[in-house]
Amino acid sequence: MPFNIVRNDITRMHTDAIVNTANPDPVIGGGTDSAIYEAAGAEMLLAERKKIGKIARGQAAATPAFGLHAKYIIHTVGPRWDGGQNGEFETLASCYANSLKLAEELGCQSISFPMISTGVYGFPKDKALSIALGAIGAYLNEHDMEVTLVVFDRASFQISEQIKERVRAFIDDEYAAAALDTEYETDESRLGTSPYGNFGGLPAESTPDEERRRRYGERRRRSESGRGRLGKKQFAETAVEKELHESQEIAASYLPKDTLPEIDIRKEPDLAALKKQIGETFQERLFNLMREKDMTNAEVYRRANISRQTFSKITRKGAKTTKPMVFALAIALQLDISETNDLLAHAGYAFAAGEVQDVVVRAFIRAGIYNIDTVNSYLFDIHVDQLGSDWK
Numbered sequence: 001m002p003f004n005i006v007r008n009d010i011t012r013m014h015t016d017a018i019v020n021t022a023n024p025d026p027v028i029g030g031g032t033d034s035a036i037y038e039a040a041g042a043e044m045l046l047a048e049r050k051k052i053g054k055i056a057r058g059q060a061a062a063t064p065a066f067g068l069h070a071k072y073i074i075h076t077v078g079p080r081w082d083g084g085q086n087g088e089f090e091t092l093a094s095c096y097a098n099s100l101k102l103a104e105e106l107g108c109q110s111i112s113f114p115m116i117s118t119g120v121y122g123f124p125k126d127k128a129l130s131i132a133l134g135a136i137g138a139y140l141n142e143h144d145m146e147v148t149l150v151v152f153d154r155a156s157f158q159i160s161e162q163i164k165e166r167v168r169a170f171i172d173d174e175y176a177a178a179a180l181d182t183e184y185e186t187d188e189s190r191l192g193t194s195p196y197g198n199f200g201g202l203p204a205e206s207t208p209d210e211e212r213r214r215r216y217g218e219r220r221r222r223s224e225s226g227r228g229r230l231g232k233k234q235f236a237e238t239a240v241e242k243e244l245h246e247s248q249e250i251a252a253s254y255l256p257k258d259t260l261p262e263i264d265i266r267k268e269p270d271l272a273a274l275k276k277q278i279g280e281t282f283q284e285r286l287f288n289l290m291r292e293k294d295m296t297n298a299e300v301y302r303r304a305n306i307s308r309q310t311f312s313k314i315t316r317k318g319a320k321t322t323k324p325m326v327f328a329l330a331i332a333l334q335l336d337i338s339e340t341n342d343l344l345a346h347a348g349y350a351f352a353a354g355e356v357q358d359v360v361v362r363a364f365i366r367a368g369i370y371n372i373d374t375v376n377s378y379l380f381d382i383h384v385d386q387l388g389s390d391w392k
Contacts, residue, residue, distance in 0.1 A: 002305045002388055003136055003147045003373060005380045010150040011039035014069040016108035017062075019099050021116050022075035024057065026050040031119045032152075036073060040066040049075065058094035060102045072106055074099045078117030081124065089131060092117055096135035103145070110146035133373040141302055151380075163374060170363040282346040283315050286329065289343065293333050303332035305372045305388030323349045327361045328388035334370045337362065357384050 010018060010032065020036045023029035026049045028037045037045050048063040055061055060076040076099050079091035095116050103111045113132065117123035136147050290300055301311035305328055314321040326347050330340040344350055352358045357379065364375050376386040
């Protein structure tokens, strides 16, 4: 652990192993294969590769890394796309699984993958990403290793349109409604957009005018039926705004107040009584939630995409943590919005309507999508910091 996605040249990665999308035969291919040979030292690497011989699709073999910032190059041969009915999905999953297994056998603690088979082999990018996340996630559920998916060109990275649509639906339907002014002016230039920006690289122009008008009309009717027609000085909160205010009020309840217990500094403090008045700490609330969800430490930190060492640090008595880390833990524990509000409040935070990461995480939770790698793929796609992964 943990897993993250970066945009970089894989030949520049500093990990124990670097995965090469190899040709089945011991020859120098194109794309990533060619770049790795050139950076490592083509003559030396090709000589080692010839000792291995032919590699079957889905299998993996290792050579020294020579001039790369790694110990090993793991060569794996991905499938050619042939419509998806000829074992391509299973073969691609095997590329990741066998590479990870080999890296573990070699004693590696970190590994970098390119997007396998999305180049000349023509594997659909969104399907290739889903398989990569599934195979890597399955491995990391049982093992500890730092895994990085390296994206050289954003054109090779594409998350599922189904995921985009599910998340965008929550953002559009719930957050865009908050941007409707109290006079319900039909500003055509805003239809189909979110007041918090475009998410997932999906501009308003990608939606047909008719569909945008339909969605706008639905939001308007819901708003009118729920709060009536109001003047500009009369503003009734939307359901989303009420939840946001509620989360802020919960957070505020944990902040210092004038009613905090008084302490006589001339006397020895009664720590037990003071603790009882203050209430649960973040760490106590976290462990209580873990007991309620019947989850072990390992299950939580793996699902949260954080290392065991980081989990140990943030669960120490009095330790501080970051909001993205709390989000990661909430997703790991599969908390609903109310439970997430509560955990955030115990750490001194609240959902913020103006923060893109907050809006997206909220949308995923409301959509019931609790796979941290899927959330992080979406965040990466919109140029926002990922969760967990020991991000600062």
